[in-house]
Amino acid sequence: MDFSLTPSQEQVRSQARAFAQERVAPMAREMDERGAMPLALIQEMADLGFLGGPLPKEFGGGGWDAVSLALCYEELGRADSSVRGFMTVHTSLVSQCILQWGNEAQKREYLPRLTCGQMIGCYCLTEPNAGSDAASMETTATLDGDQYVLNGEKIWITSGNIAHLAIVFANAEPKLKHKGICAFLVATDTPGFRREKMRGKELGHRASDHAHVVFENMRVPKSALLGAAGDGFKVAMSALDHGRLGVAAGALGVAQACLDASIEFAKTRRQFGQRIGNFEMIQSTLADMAAGVDGARMLVYRAAWLKDQGVKVTRDVSIAKLFAAETAAQAASDAVLLHGGRGYSNEYPVERYYRDIKGLQIYEGTAHIQRIVIARELLGRE
Ligand SMILES: Cc1cc2nc3c(=O)[nH]c(=O)nc-3n(C[C@H](O)[C@H](O)[C@H](O)COP(=O)(O)OP(=O)(O)OC[C@H]3O[C@@H](n4cnc5c(N)ncnc54)[C@H](O)[C@@H]3O)c2cc1C
Incomplete structure (x- = not known):
């Protein structure tokens, strides 16, 4: 059993540690008090190659293994959970998910822009009546010609107010329960996508952005499906x-x-x-x-x-x-x-x-x- 890190894992760790301790830790208290993190800090993470760390080089990523990514998250978490949380949503819940489930066109369209920080991603699963029991979601997706029409709402969406791209989960066939759920890639400026800050002041993660998102007759093309219809869960x-x-x-x-x-x-x-x-x-x-x-x-x-x-x-x-x-x-x-x-x-x-x-x-x-x-x-x- 070998517990040592490879030279490239060591390099990711020391780069992440330097950024976390020199850039993030000194401003963590101020970000917590102000209730936001500067977009410039997100851009710095992109420029350092963190946001695309685990993505293949062909999409502008760093080709990191999972150990390297964990080391990066550990170092960021040591300095500030809001910053680490931002990256986990953006990189793991969104980019890695698109890498796993996206078709070639979707990967080419979104991954390079998520990697370089041109786009911010969010992941819209939780609803007022569906938290731990995500399969019971009430957001619906109704097929109308070659479009889906989405209606419903999501809560606690990290980065929801600053994101350009959302992975949205909705049920196209509620009778089928979790087998009816679809995942969609949605631009947040799509008509019918409404968002606002969550009400109340959070206990922690105060520098994170948390959104209440509402879909009102939001039309997305069939080509926005991430994975096949029914694969959403x-x-x-x-x-x-x-x-x-x-x-x-x-x-x-x-x-x-x-x-x-x-x-x-x-x-x-x-x-x-x-x-x-x-x-x-x-x-x-x-x-x-x-x-x-x-x-x-x-x-x-x-x-x-x-x-x-x-x-x-x-x-x-x-x-x-x-x-x-x-x-x-x-x-x-x-x-x-x-x-x-x-x-x-x-x-x-x-x-x-x-x-x-x-x-x-x-x-x-x-x-x-x-x-x-x-x-x-x-x-x-x-
Ligand atoms: C800071 C923060 C950021 C978040 N970011 C996102 C995000 O980006 N995207 C997103 O979609 N969601 C996000 N969430 C939502 C989060 O994923 C949910 O809050 C979480 O899944 C729990 O759901 P709930 O709040 O509805 O609690 P509930 O599911 O209502 O749970 C209430 C309590 O009941 C317990 N419970 C529920 N079911 C069972 C069971 N079967 N057995 C035993 N106990 C049970 C729970 O453990 C909990 O203690 C975020 C939440 C927070 C606090």
Whole structure:
């Protein structure tokens, strides 16, 4: 067993680390307070080759393997979950999904533009009455000649207000349940595509854009189908296999950031005439955090490595996402406590990690849903 990284994986990691620490981390607090990330930062990610990292070179991508992509997400997640979340949606849920399911014309039309940052992508699955149970979606697609007419609404759509391209899921034959679902590639300036900011202020991921999207008699040509009619549910789930690995790697980054911040604080904060790191309870917290980070890293890298071997990774990715997000949530909670009153203020980044990590436990399948996926693989269906 070889745990070392290849030179090209090392290179991706060091480039992502430099960008995350030098460009993203210094502005993370301001982005969180302002509730947005600069479009220029997205363009920088495109220029560095991150947005197209895992795409083949013929589409302007970097030809990265899954391990490299996970390393990039880990480093971004270590600095800021909104920025990492943006890239996971854009690159894994949208671009990798088009690469897997798109026909030649669709790949040529969209992938180079998504890669260079000319287009931003979003993924429209969740609805007010269909979250974990995505198959029960109520958005309909009615065939009318050589067009589909879409009606319905989506919520919590990351980048939905800034995106140029949306993968939209709608049911063309509700009687067939999930077998009636279709995936469509939709330009967001299509008449009938309406979007607005989600109501309320998010707990975390405050620099992300979250949209409420409404389709009102939105007409799209048959050629906008991504995959065949009725393949939509498979398209949605396969995209989540890509995206969940990104969330798992991002959670690993959050856990690492909590550990880094806590070590630094334990070495410098003094009480009772000594550094707090001398107290056994603080040492125990740090040791547990370090063990969790190592465990999460093994699971995330293993899932990525298995993906690179061409193995079906649904179970491994769910295990990695579940473990990494739960580990990071515990680490963030412990990190806030370890920082005392300072951990309760945005003067230190741990309170942002604490707020952001709840999102990673929820999106792309909640922790409950990951347990269902894992248990189904263990027990089979009856
Ligand atoms: C920051 C953020 C970004 C997001 N970005 C996107 C995006 O870009 N695109 C998109 O389509 N969606 C997005 N979402 C939506 C997200 O995927 C959903 O919120 C998530 O799938 C859960 O659905 P729900 O909110 O409807 O919760 P529900 O499905 O209503 O779940 C409520 C609770 O019930 C539990 N539950 C549900 N079913 C079961 C079951 N069978 N067994 C046990 N427990 C169960 C859940 O785990 C949860 O605890 C985003 C959400 C957030 C918070």
